[in-house]
Amino acid sequence: MASERSSAGDPARTLNLLWRSSAAVSRRGPHRGLDVDAVVAAATDLADREGLEAVTMRRVAQALGVGAMTLYTYIPSKAELLDLMLDSAYTRMSRANIAGQPWRQRLIAIADENRVLFDAHPWAATVSTLRPPLGPGLIGKYEHELSALEGLGLDDVEMDDCLTHLLSFVQVSARALADVRAARTASAMDDEQWWAANAPLLARVLDERAYPLATRVGTAAGAAHRSAHDPDHAYRFGLHRVLDGLAVLIDRRRVAAGTQDRRK
Amino acid sequence: MASERSSAGDPARTLNLLWRSSAAVSRRGPHRGLDVDAVVAAATDLADREGLEAVTMRRVAQALGVGAMTLYTYIPSKAELLDLMLDSAYTRMSRANIAGQPWRQRLIAIADENRVLFDAHPWAATVSTLRPPLGPGLIGKYEHELSALEGLGLDDVEMDDCLTHLLSFVQVSARALADVRAARTASAMDDEQWWAANAPLLARVLDERAYPLATRVGTAAGAAHRSAHDPDHAYRFGLHRVLDGLAVLIDRRRVAAGTQDRRK
DNA sequence: TTCTTCATCGTACACTGTACTAAGTTAAAG
DNA sequence: CTTTAACTTAGTACAGTGTACGATGAAGAA
Numbered sequence: 001m002a003s004e005r006s007s008a009g010d011p012a013r014t015l016n017l018l019w020r021s022s023a024a025v026s027r028r029g030p031h032r033g034l035d036v037d038a039v040v041a042a043a044t045d046l047a048d049r050e051g052l053e054a055v056t057m058r059r060v061a062q063a064l065g066v067g068a069m070t071l072y073t074y075i076p077s078k079a080e081l082l083d084l085m086l087d088s089a090y091t092r093m094s095r096a097n098i099a100g101q102p103w104r105q106r107l108i109a110i111a112d113e114n115r116v117l118f119d120a121h122p123w124a125a126t127v128s129t130l131r132p133p134l135g136p137g138l139i140g141k142y143e144h145e146l147s148a149l150e151g152l153g154l155d156d157v158e159m160d161d162c163l164t165h166l167l168s169f170v171q172v173s174a175r176a177l178a179d180v181r182a183a184r185t186a187s188a189m190d191d192e193q194w195w196a197a198n199a200p201l202l203a204r205v206l207d208e209r210a211y212p213l214a215t216r217v218g219t220a221a222g223a224a225h226r227s228a229h230d231p232d233h234a235y236r237f238g239l240h241r242v243l244d245g246l247a248v249l250i251d252r253r254r255v256a257a258g259t260q261d262r263r264k
Numbered sequence: 265m266a267s268e269r270s271s272a273g274d275p276a277r278t279l280n281l282l283w284r285s286s287a288a289v290s291r292r293g294p295h296r297g298l299d300v301d302a303v304v305a306a307a308t309d310l311a312d313r314e315g316l317e318a319v320t321m322r323r324v325a326q327a328l329g330v331g332a333m334t335l336y337t338y339i340p341s342k343a344e345l346l347d348l349m350l351d352s353a354y355t356r357m358s359r360a361n362i363a364g365q366p367w368r369q370r371l372i373a374i375a376d377e378n379r380v381l382f383d384a385h386p387w388a389a390t391v392s393t394l395r396p397p398l399g400p401g402l403i404g405k406y407e408h409e410l411s412a413l414e415g416l417g418l419d420d421v422e423m424d425d426c427l428t429h430l431l432s433f434v435q436v437s438a439r440a441l442a443d444v445r446a447a448r449t450a451s452a453m454d455d456e457q458w459w460a461a462n463a464p465l466l467a468r469v470l471d472e473r474a475y476p477l478a479t480r481v482g483t484a485a486g487a488a489h490r491s492a493h494d495p496d497h498a499y500r501f502g503l504h505r506v507l508d509g510l511a512v513l514i515d516r517r518r519v520a521a522g523t524q525d526r527r528k
Numbered sequence: 529t530t531c532t533t534c535a536t537c538g539t540a541c542a543c544t545g546t547a548c549t550a551a552g553t554t555a556a557a558g
Numbered sequence: 559c560t561t562t563a564a565c566t567t568a569g570t571a572c573a574g575t576g577t578a579c580g581a582t583g584a585a586g587a588a
Contacts, residue, residue: 011461019469029565030553057545067568069546078545130443130493131458134466139478146477156484161501164493168440168502172432179394194395197275202398205283213414214407220420229394229428237425238432245509293534294584321576331537333577342576531588536581543575550569557562 009076017080018087018135034064039074040084044121047085051182052123083133089121090137095144103250104243106148111170111239118174122181125174153253162246169242176231195227273340281344282351282399296337298328303338304348308385311349315446316387347397353385354401359408367514368507370412375434375503382438386445389438417517426510433506440495459491
């Protein structure tokens with residue numbers, strides 16, 4: 001299903017893990033053969049190459065040459081592993097210098113950075129961010145992205161709202177793209193093949209007079225994308241709509257603030 | 265993860281199932297104790313009450329008083345069962361009469377209808393619609409929703425783009441809401457409790473000077489929503505942004521078409 | 529009545545996360 | 559130096575998953 005991240009574990013321990021703020025004193029037992037970063041790196045590598053469903057405790061352990069249960073001395077459970085993978089991926093994101101650019105360019109840069117993230121790590125788009133991993137990666141990302149919305153006359157809650165709205169959009173797009181890839185590798189049937197197989201069959205069973213609009217528009221859209229849905233096109237189309245939508249709010253706030261230059 | 269719908273089965277058989285166009289002649293063996301609708305209804309009921317992860321072949325069969333393998337005489341696999349559940353839910357959606365209203369009201373009605381769907385069937389928001397179930401439910405829904413976008417000067421592909429954009433937004437919102445519920449029942453920890461536990465701990469480990477914006481805005485947003493994310497608020501905020509964004513495109517098309525009345 | 533077709537469903541397989549337990553290793557305490 | 563306590567590493571086990579396979583018996587057709 002959506003995701004099995006619940007992190008029912010101790011929040012304090014999870015945060016310590018994320019910020020790597022362990023006591024790190026000399027311990028008593030045998031020396032540890034790995035560290036948290038090695039586990040996270042192995043799991044991320046596995047997820048990148050074979051998808052999130054390939055990330056099982058046994059397979060991660062195998063990649064590291066240890067037993068499955070050994071991982072549990074480094075992380076409390078799989079949910080925390082996913083948190084660490086996400087925050088680590090956020091940390092490694094490239095952050096363009098967006099100062100001085102008009103706000104629309106800034107937001108496009110933010111959106112594209114996230115799109116690149118999801119392109120490199122498709123699994124990242126599929127995990128719930130309802131309870132985000134509050135680690136240095138996410139916070140650094142948040143700081144950077146908020147800077148694109150600073151100075152536009154928005155109040156703090158509105159800044160968060162706008163950012164959430166933009167990032168949600170990028171995430172759905174990426175999720176759709178991840179689905180395309182997953183479907184391709186899992187079902188050995190291209191999206192285009194699927195549409196090519198279904199469209200004529202559907203045409204036979206579908207009454208054009210009962211569904212005139214659906215037939216007309218569906219045929220046009222299907223022909224244009226050669227599938228039921230084209231995530232790449234949806235991203236390009238949607239991004240402009242999202243920015244146009246934010247522009248209405250931002251212009252309103254800037255007028256209210258008496259700002260002259262609306263372009264910045 | 266995201267969803268295990270691949271429908272690698274025969275497309276023709278799947279479409280026949282969706283449109284209930286079976287041969288239905290007198291068969292040879294023993295009489296069938298159930299029909300497809302009974303299976304779909306039982307699975308839907310289970311998903312509504314206990315979430316999609318509770319929908320296992322064994323539990324659906326148990327609810328119907330038959331053995332697990334019996335289900336496979338009605339449906340080819342679980343993927344098709346999900347398709348049938350979705351299409352059936354689409355069929356049962358209430359469709360308001362939106363003719364005569366201004367387009368913005370029409371689109372709000374469409375969005376709300378989908379929100380009601382996802383409220384009654386949270387699992388529906390979590391399954392991938394990349395390869396939608398091409399049944400009478402979806403087609404009827406599509407026809408109805410396209411009628412809200414007809415006559416605005418958009419071409420066919422743009423109508424599909426706008427609808428996809430709007431519905432994607434409703435779906436992310438619903439997904440977030442489904443995550444809230446899932447987290448609540450699974451982890452025995454409220455979203456508010458989670459935030460209350462994490463916020464002070466985070467404040468201790470976070471350097472305000474390194475992340476001034478994140479601290480300021482994050483604190484404000486967290487205080488406003490009493491959690492890291494508020495799906496209800498995000499829906500209300502986002503819907504207006506989406507409509508504003510579509511308005512820019514629609515107004516442009518209407519101007520190009522020389523239409524006088526821009527409000528309709 | 530015999531033959532053929534089909535619904536039903538028990539068993540089995542290869543998986544999952546992780547609780548529990550046993551064994552072995554190391555540093556601190558006496 | 560010896561003892562002890564803490565700790566890492568794993569093997570096994572459990573309750574699950576979707577569904578392939580095959581046995582059993584029921585019912586229409588010949």
